[in-house]
Amino acid sequence: MSNISRADSLVILDFETTGLSPNMGDRAIEIGAVRLVNGEITERFQELMNPGQRVSAFIEDYTGISNDMLVEADSCEVVMARFADFMGDDNLIAHNASFDKRFLDSELERIGRYYNGEFSCSLLLSRRIFQDAHSHKLGELVRFANIESSGGFHRALYDSEMTAKVWMKMLEDIGERYGVFDIPFELIKKLAKAPKKDIDKLLLSYAG
DNA sequence: TGCCAGGCCCTCTTTAGGGCCTT
Helix, strand or coil, X not given: CCCCCECCEEEEEEEEECCCCHHHCCCEEEEEEEEEECCXXXXXXXXXXXXXXXXXXXXXXXXXXXXXHHHCCCEHHHHHHHHXXXXXXXXXXXXXXXXXXXXXXXXXXXXXXXXXXXXXXXXXXXXXXXXXXXXXXXXHHHHXXXXXXXXXXXXXXXXXXXXXXXXXXXXXXXXXXXXXXXXXXXXXXXXXXXXXXXXXXXXXXXXX
């Protein structure tokens, strides 16, 4: 898989986990991802994985993923090896990417796998592009952008698909408002880090 | 013993604090 450094060929991923911090012993329990090419979802990946520890009642309730389901799943090591093959060196997107990147790095390090893609964050971008949204939680952004939803949040594939749709809505919005339709990943990364006051200037510099 | 994330972002800021977002 070649590294295509453009915003129109991406892997959008989402982890469900035992908790918030791999540094505190938390592990992944599900990975979901879609590959987005030219604005279309071309591939999907979703697997549960057995973290080797019981998950809390909170996580069972929050995700709908039970300990019984995880006992039947392949180990994190086996599943993450398959996921590493899936994502290749594509650039990556996640909602609140700092969270998913910590788990991706932690789980891949355990199996000696690495990736060459770059990460960007739909949460950071939405705070700049959808500044009128009263919340930037994934579910709230789906409503804000009038994206059709069955409400199945907190499962990895569903959340990655919703993140992909929010992502495409933001790119559409940039096209409509600024006339910028061909957005390199380098610009995405700049946008996600730029002060809000600089967003107009940055995008207008790419227009025309 | 008791506690336990971490990065971003705003503001009553910068010698800091607290809310937002992810599970």
